[in-house]
Amino acid sequence: MDSYLLVIALAIISLAVAIAALILTIKGSKKMAGLGSEALLMEPSQENLVEVLEVRELPARRVNTLAEVAVLLRAEALMIFDDQGLVVETYNIAEEHGARAAASFAELVNVLKSLGFPTRVLIFGNSIISFIMELKRVGDVTLYSLVIGGPKLVTDTKYAREILQEYVESIIGRRR
Secondary structure, eight states, X not given: OHHHHHHHHHXXXXXXXXXXXXXXXXXXXXXXXXXXXXXXXXXXXXTTOSOOOOOXXXXXXXXXXXXXXXXXXXXXXXXXXXTTSOEEEEESSOHHHHHHHHHHHHHHHHHHHHTTOOOSEEEEESSSEEEEEEEEEEXXXXXXXXXXEOTTOOOOHHHHHHXXXXXXXXXXXXXX
């Protein structure tokens, strides 16, 4: 009986998180400006959240670790996860927190997709800036990345996607 109540409580909490995310999504989509149809800006607290895109060069050598990606993007934490909510790799995120966050963000992305919102890039901004970005399809799953940083975070999503996709390709190349 106790496990049944726990499951119901978790389901209610999950539903509340999904509803809150939907409300934030709708409010954020009304404030979206200049990002095109592939990005969704979630609750920005600063007008200059999205900096002017700068021309950036990809690194000359292959990116071999997620720590190197973090340095290039000036990120404080990174996570690569799939659309099923499974963690592929994390940088500066505790394993138990990464697993819960990956499941929550995968659910958020799937809910937004089912509602017809753009999900290639989701940008969140308050005291810290973070974004979820769709990377590439590998087999039957689509990979996403969560990038968390402060005011110096590189928000050029095209540049960030190129670096992260290069990193994913290096992982796939190592496993062959």
